[in-house]
Amino acid sequence: MPDQPHQGSCNGGTESAPTGTSRRSFLAGLLAAGTAAVGALLSIPLVRFTLHPVLAKTTEKSWSDVGPLTEFQNIDDPIKRLVTIEQRDGWRKTVGEKPVYVTKDTAGQLMVLSAVCTHLGCTVPWIEKEKKFICPCHIGIFAPDGKLLGGPPPRDMDRLETKIEGGVLKTQYKLFRQLTPNKEELA
Amino acid sequence: METKPDMSLRRSAFREWLDRRTGFDSLLHHALDEPIPGGAKLAYVFGSGLLFLFISQIITGVFLAMYYVPSADHAHTTVAYITKEVTAGSFLRSIHSYGSSAIIIVLLLHLIQTFVYGSYKGRRELLWLAGCVLLLLMIGMSFTGYLLPWDQKAYFATTVGTNIFSEIPWIGNALKRLLRGGTEMGTLTLSRFYVLHVFLIPAFIFLFVGIHVYLFRKAGAAGPISEDAVAPKMPAERFYPKQLVMDMGFAMLIIVALGVLAYFWPAELGPKADPSDTQFLPRPEWYYIPVFQYLKYWQGSTAVIGILIIPGILGALLVGLPFLDRSLERRPWKRPFSVGAFTAVLIALGMLGVISHRDDLRSPGVAAQLKTQHEEVERFMKAPFEPELSGGSLATANAGLADPNAAKGKTIYEKQQCNSCHGDDGKGTAAAPKLSGVGQKYDDQKLQVVLRSPTKQMALGGMESVDLNDEDMKALTAYLKSLK
Numbered sequence: 106m107p108d109q110p111h112q113g114s115c116n117g118g119t120e121s122a123p124t125g126t127s128r129r130s131f132l133a134g135l136l137a138a139g140t141a142a143v144g145a146l147l148s149i150p151l152v153r154f155t156l157h158p159v160l161a162k163t164t165e166k167s168w169s170d171v172g173p174l175t176e177f178q179n180i181d182d183p184i185k186r187l188v189t190i191e192q193r194d195g196w197r198k199t200v201g202e203k204p205v206y207v208t209k210d211t212a213g214q215l216m217v218l219s220a221v222c223t224h225l226g227c228t229v230p231w232i233e234k235e236k237k238f239i240c241p242c243h244i245g246i247f248a249p250d251g252k253l254l255g256g257p258p259p260r261d262m263d264r265l266e267t268k269i270e271g272g273v274l275k276t277q278y279k280l281f282r283q284l285t286p287n288k289e290e291l292a
Numbered sequence: 293m294e295t296k297p298d299m300s301l302r303r304s305a306f307r308e309w310l311d312r313r314t315g316f317d318s319l320l321h322h323a324l325d326e327p328i329p330g331g332a333k334l335a336y337v338f339g340s341g342l343l344f345l346f347i348s349q350i351i352t353g354v355f356l357a358m359y360y361v362p363s364a365d366h367a368h369t370t371v372a373y374i375t376k377e378v379t380a381g382s383f384l385r386s387i388h389s390y391g392s393s394a395i396i397i398v399l400l401l402h403l404i405q406t407f408v409y410g411s412y413k414g415r416r417e418l419l420w421l422a423g424c425v426l427l428l429l430m431i432g433m434s435f436t437g438y439l440l441p442w443d444q445k446a447y448f449a450t451t452v453g454t455n456i457f458s459e460i461p462w463i464g465n466a467l468k469r470l471l472r473g474g475t476e477m478g479t480l481t482l483s484r485f486y487v488l489h490v491f492l493i494p495a496f497i498f499l500f501v502g503i504h505v506y507l508f509r510k511a512g513a514a515g516p517i518s519e520d521a522v523a524p525k526m527p528a529e530r531f532y533p534k535q536l537v538m539d540m541g542f543a544m545l546i547i548v549a550l551g552v553l554a555y556f557w558p559a560e561l562g563p564k565a566d567p568s569d570t571q572f573l574p575r576p577e578w579y580y581i582p583v584f585q586y587l588k589y590w591q592g593s594t595a596v597i598g599i600l601i602i603p604g605i606l607g608a609l610l611v612g613l614p615f616l617d618r619s620l621e622r623r624p625w626k627r628p629f630s631v632g633a634f635t636a637v638l639i640a641l642g643m644l645g646v647i648s649h650r651d652d653l654r655s656p657g658v659a660a661q662l663k664t665q666h667e668e669v670e671r672f673m674k675a676p677f678e679p680e681l682s683g684g685s686l687a688t689a690n691a692g693l694a695d696p697n698a699a700k701g702k703t704i705y706e707k708q709q710c711n712s713c714h715g716d717d718g719k720g721t722a723a724a725p726k727l728s729g730v731g732q733k734y735d736d737q738k739l740q741v742v743l744r745s746p747t748k749q750m751a752l753g754g755m756e757s758v759d760l761n762d763e764d765m766k767a768l769t770a771y772l773k774s775l776k
Contacts, residue, residue, distance in 0.1 A: 129533065132533050133533075136533075136536070136537070136540065139540075140540070143544070143547070147547070149380075150380035150383050150384055151351070151355055151380075151384070153379045153380040154355055154358075154378060154379060154380045154381060154384055155355065155358065156379070157377075157378045157379040157380075157381070160379070161379070193679060194682070195359070195373065196359070196366070196369050196370050196372075196373035196377075196677075196679055196680060197366075197369070197679050197680045197681070197682045198679040198680070198681060198682065199681075199682045200681060201716075202716065203716070204711075204716070225721065225722040225723050226721045226722045226723070227712045227713050227721050227722075227723045227724075228709070228711050228712040228713075228715070228716070228721075229712070230709045230712055240712070241709060241712050241713065241754070241756075242712065242713050242721075242723035242724075242754060243723070243754075283722070
């Protein structure tokens with residue numbers, strides 16, 4: 106730092122050199138530390154601003170309405186429903202419709218199945234005549250509760266998470282990896 | 293204990309190593325040992341205050357650009373996202389927004405100080421000119437930055453602002469069209485303003501700040517009003533430490549003021565620009581209000597005098613000041629003419645601002661409309677952030693089906709379970725190709741033929757022939773044609 110002897114017309118050189126130097130370098134340290142502290146403080150909002158998409162609560166799961174519970178109480182066969190799913194991508198959102206089936210498991214509990222075939226991802230139709238789900242692509246066959254009965258699919262139809270809120274059946278639509286014996290969620 | 297001097301020795305050895313390669317020490321000394329005739333003064337803090345504010349604008353601006361999109365479709369949504377959703381977004385945007393006002397204020401103080409102290413005298417003409425260019429560039433920054441949020445006031449204030457250009461004789465209209473990227477304001481205007489605001493003008497500001505600082509150091513600090521502007525006689529004090537501490541204190545004052553404003557009174561954002569709004573009363577940013585009021589007095593055939601000739605003369609007087617005022621007298625009371633004229637212009641501008649404010653309050657229609665606009669801004673600020681619907685969304689997909697026949701075709705497509713293999717909205721699956729674009733490849737006739745009797749290749753892939761009556765078949769082909 107300014108440890109050179111003062112020269113020229115500057116009037117700062119009146120103090121004796123050693124004390125002047127140490128006082129000035131102490132001040133320099135103080136200024137540097139102060140600047141660093143203020144700089145660090147000012148960078149906090151910048152860091153938080155940058156990290157927003159990384160730290161924002163993306164875990165909040167979005168639930169889609171399937172329909173009022175009364176519609177499904179007395180069903181015998183699976184019913185196809187389109188659920189609206191909303192995907193957020195920063196400042197924009199994509200709204201899409203995905204087909205699901207509302208059906209009952211062996212215990213008579215309501216369940217929601219994804220209509221995506223676990224084989225190659227075709228949309229599986231419910232065949233009223235056969236009382237089975239039969240995928241037209243490669244003849245994968247599933248029972249009304251989604252159990253695999255035959256054909257190339259590696260596993261049962263994928264069951265979606267559900268909840269009932271205010272008398273409305275809701276589901277969390279997800280996509281799963283195809284061709285695997287276990288249900289693996291796709292991000 | 294013995295290691296201590298060794299450490300300091302090693303440190304200075306490193307510094308020497310660095311200095312021999314970079315010249316860092318001599319640069320630092322050159323910067324810090326600047327002699328100030330007559331000693332450090334609070335009156336000299338404005339220049340470095342401006343530099344500090346400019347750096348703050350660059351940093352906040354770069355960060356804002358991380359979320360901002362310069363397009364008429366998305367600009368407003370992205371600014372709303374920054375303001376309402378992003379952590380610290382409203383704070384940073386407010387610092388940037390208020391920072392632009394602070395620059396105008398400090399710029400004015402810097403100009404007044406230089407003028408009153410007569411610091412432009414004594415071989416400082418080019419230094420003054422570089423300062424004038426910087427003033428113009430800063431005005432350009434505020435003018436271009438104002439449009440970027442694309443809210444009502446941004447849109448309409450810039451419409452008025454760019455209209456002023458058309459008053460310039462001969463080239464006015466061409467200039468306006470060049471700025472707007474067409475005859476009307478639109479997304480191209482926004483792109484142009486963005487490029488000016490973010491790339492072009494800042495590049496010139498860097499250049500001219502460099503020139504300004506270089507010329508300042510070349511001429512030397514002018515010192516107090518009693519000092520000789522060419523050959524200083526007063527004992528000088530180095531920039532470091534006293535003036536540096538004062539400058540840093542001023543910077544701190546700016547930070548605290550901006551921080552408090554940004555935190556407690558965050559910058560607002562109005563509803564998205566609606567070009568069809570015929571009611572909206574544009575009011576520019578506060579520092580343009582005097583000029584805005586002044587322009588009201590010049591309508592019709594005399595407009596060219598008010599818009600071009602008078603500001604042109606005033607501008608020429610300001611720019612040419614060090615060439616016109618050649619005396620080395622610096623004491624303001626010994627320069628009654630120039631100081632008087634300068635003060636008169638400042639007072640006139642201030643009065644125009646007051647008159648504008650008073651006029652707005654007095655005219656009941658204007659006051660009511662401005663109040664409505666203010667309420668709309670407040671309502672928008674309170675409303676939660678509404679994300680933009682992306683192009684691939686359901687609503688947009690269905691909007692494409694304005695043709696009722698195509699909409700009917702969609703239900704047939706789903707009923708026939710075409711979507712099982714070809715996917716929803718014909719997007720395709722692993723089992724069958726996508727159908728989007730198929731309507732552009734084949735005409736209706738051909739489509740119907742392959743639907744009724746698929747080709748051998750299609751049949752091998754599992755495509756079944758579609759058995760429909762003519763009407764339904766027409767609807768289905770209409771739907772397929774709508775898939776793009």
